[in-house]
Amino acid sequence: MRRAHPWIGGAALVALPFVYRSPYPLHILVIILIWSFAYTSWSVMGRFGLVSLGHGGFMGIGAYVTALAWNYGHVSPWLGVPLALVAGMVLAAVVAYPCFRFRITGHYFALVTLALSGIVLQVITATRDYTGGSLGYTPERYHGGSSLWALQFSEKTTWYLIALAVWAGGLYVWYRVDRSMLRYALEAISEDEDAAAATGIHVTAEKLKITVLSAGMTALAGALYCQYQMFISPDTVSGISVSLQMVFAVVVGGIYVSLGPTIGAVITILLAEVLRISFGTRAVGWDNLVYGVLLVLFIVFLPKGIVGSLLDLRRRVGWSSS
Amino acid sequence: MNPLAVFDIFLLEALLSGVLLGGVLALLSLGLNLVFGVIDVVWICYAELIMLGMYGMYYLYTVYHAPIWVAAVACIVSVGILGVLLHVLVIAPLLGAAPINQLLATGGVLFFLQSAATVLFGIEFKNLGLRLPVLKVGGMFVSYSRLLAFAAALIGMVLVYLWLTRTYTGTAIRAIHPFVGLSFGPITFLICVLGSLGNFVGGFVAAFVFAEIISVGGLYLDLEWGYVFAFAFFIVMMFIRPQGLMARRS
Known part of the structure; x- marks a missing residue:
């Protein structure tokens, strides 16, 4: 199963826009793919108990650095996007290194990173002369x-294929991390830092590696979002609510499985769209209302998320298709 | 001649409004601190409960013309009941789970309450219509409502300190909006951690430090920069004194 299914699924996804090219569903698919990639980036570190609420900040950096470099420096996104990635990674390293060095873990780490995404949002808003503020x-x-x-395409199909490639790249990174020594080191660290250190794991360095990787991927998601939407605002790409949105979608989909974040993105975005279409402007607030209830139900009853619980169920029932 | 004219009047006013904002923040973080200190659960949706209390005040007092004391008592009691419900329905099943799950579950409640308020009450600011005078002290303007909140915070702290009751509602805040929760929520949260969890005096001091940074930073630059400095201060303090401002060095 591990061998054939991804290729068949991938081929079907690549072929899709050539068979079916209705703009609105294609737009929704691109959005889902971009956010899936962002959520996957979060879960790359989130699955090891490193719950960051700063990813809204990294995403905002990715989007705004790309856009500002283009508008003010006339730097092509081909250079601007790597620049944004580096900016996101540097910011992550600057904040995460002291965190790990001084052993700030659990919800203290979540709070420090929460303050970080608050800072990014407020800085973008405060420098409104350059960034347009809110x-x-x-x-x-x-x-x-x-x-x-300029990395600008009017063709939705082009964007679909780009987003698909980046998303697949994200899954590949997830898979590579899953198969690496880093994973075992980080799992040991999330169980017990002292014990992990005693076995010779360099705790700070390993945590820093995964954080910088995850932040860089998230910044890429922000840059991609910016180039696709051609409009960014601090509230849609940065800040605490975007960070929470990432955590929620991943928890709903499943934090410990590769496709969990993607399923989370599909569910949350489709839910928001369905509510928006069926209720129109009266839907303001309803999507979050349903999210909130779902989230509480999921954490209380299905802490492994939809995909994780389905896999468990399959294991328990005893079908194994591989 | 104004006796205070030797000082920069704007700075003084900012400092003073910082103290008063600190009072509000201290009041808000007081209840949260209590939840932390007693059952060690991270209620991220705490500020949303306060928001509901405020809406309750608005409807009872302004729309249904209940006497203000009745409205206040009714709100405090009903928000208290909501808190109990929340504990029984959401927190209790998760008491054994990882702390991060409690944080996320209450985060879900946060989303729920916030959007419920948006759906039910709309997104316009509601005003209690309490015309509290603005005091003019030595050329500075001091909002009476914040003074009230400050006093309420002091009294509340003393009461909690004496272990009498929990104080939930910041009744003196006159305008209410669904995003009040979101704007105050993270800050009250940071304050509790900054002032060491469960330590009321620490939380109180932290609230004032935070409020002064926001207020004075906002005077020289924009209000947003005030928040930037406050958040940055939090991060740096976490590195320097992870046990909180008031913790004894171990």
Whole structure:
């Protein structure tokens, strides 16, 4: 099963826009893929008990650095996106290193990172002369919004394939981490830091590695979101609520399985869309209302999320298709 | 001649409004601190309960014209009941689980309460319509309502300190909005941690330090920068004194 299914599924996903090219569903799919990638990036570290609420900050950095470099420095996103990645990773390292060095763990770590995403949101809002503040920001269009140099494409299919590739890359990273020594080191650390250190694991370095990796991926998700939507605002790409949104979607989907974050993104985004379409403007607030109830139910009854619980069920019932 | 004119009047006003904001924050973080200190559970949705209390005040007092004391008592009692419900339905099943699950579950309640308020009450600011005067002291303007909250915080702290009751509702805050929870929530949370969990005096001091940073930082730059400094201060303090401001060095 591990061998064939991903390739068949992947081929079907690549073929999809050539068979079916209705713009609205395609747009929803692109959005789902971008957020799936962001959620996967979060779960790369979140699954080891490193619950970060700072990922909204990294995503905001990714989006705003790319857009600001383009508008002010006329730096092509081909350079701007790597720049944004580096910025996100540096920020992550600057905050995470002292955290790990001084043994700030559990909900204290969550709170420090929460303050971090608060800072990013407030800085973006405060520097409104450059970033447009809470009114949002738009990268300048180049050649009518369709140019490889500016990484702007008017064709939805192009974006779909880019997002698909990045998402698949995210899953690949998840898989590689899952198969690495790093995973065993981090699992040992999340069980007991002292014991892990005693067995010769360099606790600070291992945690820092995964945090910087995860932050870089999240910044990439932000940059991608910015290039696709061509509009970013501090509330949609940064801040505490975006961080919480990531955690919630991952918990709903399943934190310990590779496709969990993706399923979480599918469920939460479809839910929001269905509510928006069926209730129109009256839907303001309803999606979060349902999220909230779902989240509480999931944590109380299905702490492993949908995918994790289904896998458990399959194991218990005893079908194994592999 | 104004006797205070030797000082920068704006700085003084900012300092003073910082003290008063500190009073509000201290009052808000007081109850949260209690939950922390007694059952060691992280209630991230705590500020949303306060928000419901405020809405209760608004409807009882302004819409149904209940006497203000009746409204206040009714709100405090009903928010208290809500807290008990929340504990029985959400927290109790999770008491044995990892702390992070409790944090996330109460986060779910946060989303729920916040959007319930948006759905039920709309997103306009509601005003209690309590016309409390603005005091003018030596050329500085002091909001009476914040003074009241400050006094309430002091009294509340003394009461809690004497182990009499829990004080939930910041009744003196006059305007209410569904995002009040979100704007105060994380800050009260940080304050509790900053002032060492379960330590009331620490929480009180931390509330004032935080409020002064926000208020004075906001005077020289924008209000947003005040928050930036406050958050940054929190992060740095966590590195320097992870046990909180008032903890004795071990």
